[in-house]
Amino acid sequence: MNIVITSAKNEKIKALKKLHQRKYRKQTNTFLIEGDHLIEEALVSDWLTLEIIVSEEGTVPEIAKHLPVTEVTRQVFKELSFTASPQGVMAVVEIKTEEAIDGEFIVLLDAVQDPGNTGTIIRTADAAGADGVILGSGCVDLYNDKVIRSTQGSIFHLPVLHADLDEEADRLKKAGYTVWATALEKAENYKNLTVPQKTAVILGNEGAGVKDSLLEKADERVTIPIFGKAESLNVSIAAGILLYYLNN
Structure with a gap:
């Protein structure tokens, strides 16, 4: 007993x-x-x-x-x-130790702090066929319970790791990736761009967006047009739009 x-x-x-x-x-x-x-x-x-x-x-x-x-x-x-x-x-x-993430389609999160947003982006990346997600400094911990629940199990489906995004951006560019970073200013409508063969897309902090050092490393600054009066899109919604476009 x-x-x-x-x-x-x-x-x-x-x-x-x-x-x-x-x-x-x-x-x-x-x-x-x-x-x-x-x-x-x-x-x-x-x-x-x-x-x-x-x-x-x-x-x-x-x-x-x-x-x-x-x-x-x-x-x-x-x-x-x-x-x-x-x-x-x-x-x-x-906890499973992940090494460097490779593939043709990688998502980088810069200081995304909300657990629900982070988990939803991981789930969306999984659904959209991404090869992995890299969480930069300032991001919520991957093993936070709200993150895990928001992934709905996708944490177990694709590689996710914490790493320095400046170093990762340099590594990915040397490996032949085209780096996209989301921005509201001096950015191109994502629909006007051809999807590269190997892409790394950087999504930024809920309030501050992608930090300047990463914007400077990006090959393209991309934006999603807003037709109403909203100031911006929630980062997990923006992720869904871009990630499905990239794997269309």
């Missing part, structure tokens, strides 16, 4: 709860995911799932039956959960 953990002060539970913080995710090289869908996506990928945590009212997905399971009470699970209405199951996943 399995022992059910009944106290949030249990050492194991305290260690798991620390994974809500970026510094402990980095220290342990692990992060938490919650819910059947994300767990199933992780388990059919090449990421390593280490353990399942399940509440008394939750169930272990069939695909995860081979993994170690920690059972906890409903109240203890609430202490670990990221959501208001927990599904009752979560998993510990090992």
Whole structure:
């Protein structure tokens, strides 16, 4: 008979709860995911799932039956959960180290801080057939729970890494990529440009846009025309328009 953990002060539970913080995710090289869908996506990928945590009212997905399971009470699970209405199951996943991303179509994010935007862009990049996403300095942590949930599992489908975008832009240009950067001024309507064979597109911070040093490295500054009175588009919406154009 399995022992059910009944106290949030249990050492194991305290260690798991620390994974809500970026510094402990980095220290342990692990992060938490919650819910059947994300767990199933992780388990059919090449990421390593280490353990399942399940509440008394939750169930272990069939695909995860081979993994170690920690059972906890409903109240203890609430202490670990990221959501208001927990599904009752979560998993510990090992962070996968990605090397340089290659391919024909790469997305770079410059200081995109909103977790929902970041996760949605990763999901959109996956859907649009991108080969990977590179998060620059100032971006929200990839393993933030809101980012992970917004990706809807796409975090497990394509390479995503944190890196210095100035260095990455130089590397990609040397490798034959044409670099596009989004801008509101001194920029060309994206529809007037021919899609290069190898493209890296830089999307910028929600308020400040793409920083000057990256704009200077770009081969093309591109803009999406606005026909109404809105000042600008949400960065994840802009990403959707550009990424599908680039893989049309």
